[in-house]
Amino acid sequence: MDKSKLLVDLSKLSEGELIEMTKLGILSENKLITDYKYPAVHAGRPPIEKHSVHAPRVINEAYDYSRPSSFTRALRLEFGGYKILLISGTASVNEEGKTEHIGDFRAQTWRTYRNITNLLAAEDMTWHDVVRTTNYLRDIERDYEEFNRIRTSFFNWMKLDPLPASTGIQVRLCWETLLIEIEAYAVCKIEK
Numbered sequence: 001m002d003k004s005k006l007l008v009d010l011s012k013l014s015e016g017e018l019i020e021m022t023k024l025g026i027l028s029e030n031k032l033i034t035d036y037k038y039p040a041v042h043a044g045r046p047p048i049e050k051h052s053v054h055a056p057r058v059i060n061e062a063y064d065y066s067r068p069s070s071f072t073r074a075l076r077l078e079f080g081g082y083k084i085l086l087i088s089g090t091a092s093v094n095e096e097g098k099t100e101h102i103g104d105f106r107a108q109t110w111r112t113y114r115n116i117t118n119l120l121a122a123e124d125m126t127w128h129d130v131v132r133t134t135n136y137l138r139d140i141e142r143d144y145e146e147f148n149r150i151r152t153s154f155f156n157w158m159k160l161d162p163l164p165a166s167t168g169i170q171v172r173l174c175w176e177t178l179l180i181e182i183e184a185y186a187v188c189k190i191e192k
Helices: 015-024 107-119 140-157
Strands: 048-054 074-079 082-091 130-137 165-170 180-189
Touching: 082 107, 107 140, 107 180, 130 140, 140 165
Parallel strands: 130 165
Antiparallel strands: 048 074, 074 082, 082 180, 130 180
């Protein structure tokens, strides 16, 4: 295996890391990187088809940024005539992977909605297909009232009824510059 694919410094692994990476099969008993040997498909059942979703006009894949992160912006799954879109936590990030509107919670919220709207549009979906959101706020006590005002305005503007199920959580987000992050789940029938 190409060592450059691992983003960890093998010379600085803790004893615990050595144990766990060996038990996962990443390292041999001699502490050498091994090739992945497990089948991608389980015998007797096909995998669920997964398709990554892209909206490069507003946001690119996290792995492509200068500070790469290993996740897909959104995945499309198809089940018996239905399409399900799983949108990863999305924030006020531009197509270069940089935070937009640093320090401006309201603008970051609007940019986050814009990014999600474009991910939905990439699959011919809209907010009317969204069934659930999880809303992560850096400071929920300070920002929730403003967040709810923007969310309600946005959903009213789109005439959403019923509203998506939703949860709001205070968290420390991955970058200090981010004040809000939203993940969403959308479902629609596949048009034939």
